[in-house]
Amino acid sequence: MWTHAPWQGRFLPHPLPPKERLRSYATWCNAVEGNTTFYATPARSTVESWARQTSPDFRFVVKLPRSITHERRLTGAEEELRSFLTAIEPLGPRAHALWVQLPGSFTPADLGALAGFLRRLPRSHRYAVEIRHRAFFEDPRSARLLEQVLTGVGAEWVPFDTTVLFQSPPTSDSERDAWTKKPRLPRRAPALTDRPIVRYLGRDDTERTVEGWRPWADTFARWLREGRSPTMFVHTPDNADALMLARRFHEDVRARLPEVEPLPEPAPATPSPAEQPTLF
Known part of the structure; x- marks a missing residue:
């Protein structure tokens, strides 16, 4: 990715x-x-x-x-x-x-x-x-x-949560494509080990994606309180905003459990003028 x-x-x-x-x-x-x-x-x-x-x-x-x-x-x-x-x-x-x-x-x-x-x-x-x-x-x-x-x-x-995707008909080409390819399964939340892994697929609409993961944010906060080390992978049908959404999910968990350390600031997409290549 x-x-x-x-x-x-x-x-x-x-x-x-x-x-x-x-x-x-x-x-x-x-x-x-x-x-x-x-x-x-x-x-x-x-x-x-x-x-x-x-x-x-x-x-x-x-x-x-x-x-x-x-x-x-x-x-x-x-x-x-x-x-x-x-x-x-x-x-x-x-x-x-x-x-x-x-x-x-x-x-x-x-x-x-x-x-x-x-x-x-x-x-x-x-x-x-x-x-x-x-x-x-x-x-x-x-x-x-x-x-x-x-x-x-x-x-x-590993649960692959696609319930939000299939809650209502697709509204974009990428959502229509995902409807034909992704599994339509019930949400499953129990963890078997101290390292649970969740794959979550939302919608191309950011707010619908965020609303759909709220139960997972609650679950992750509980897992962390239990001493587990969970991993979350956030997807949308087009994945255009997946990086930003992954960090937003982390912040939603921190809002429930403030002792979770924040993620470091990402490197900028555009280098500073001093770092940009020149001809001379």
């Missing part, structure tokens, strides 16, 4: 070399979804660059490749998994959790494959699983069995 075009020159300096964009993003937010790894395992040199651009306490939630989760459906993917784990080693402590996003066709009948896969994973990492089949949200027995699988290995259940 740190290369998202609408942010360049508005939130992030432009032009900016690709190997400096994450560094600039990290002045706005202290966590990022590693979604590109879903499509291909990155070169180790690329991951080394990510590590160089971020502090050791920066959080990467890195998605496992689709060859493991969607194509092989967690079985017979030992070689792909080894390659992926080797590639992300340079992140070190920045690898906050490895994100196992499962397809909507992954049903309660497949829980045995998930349980076996999670048990075989190295304990040197934390794991977070995103489920998209409705049975896990509507059938208490299926939800309970999934929770047992996850808690047995200390893994978290």
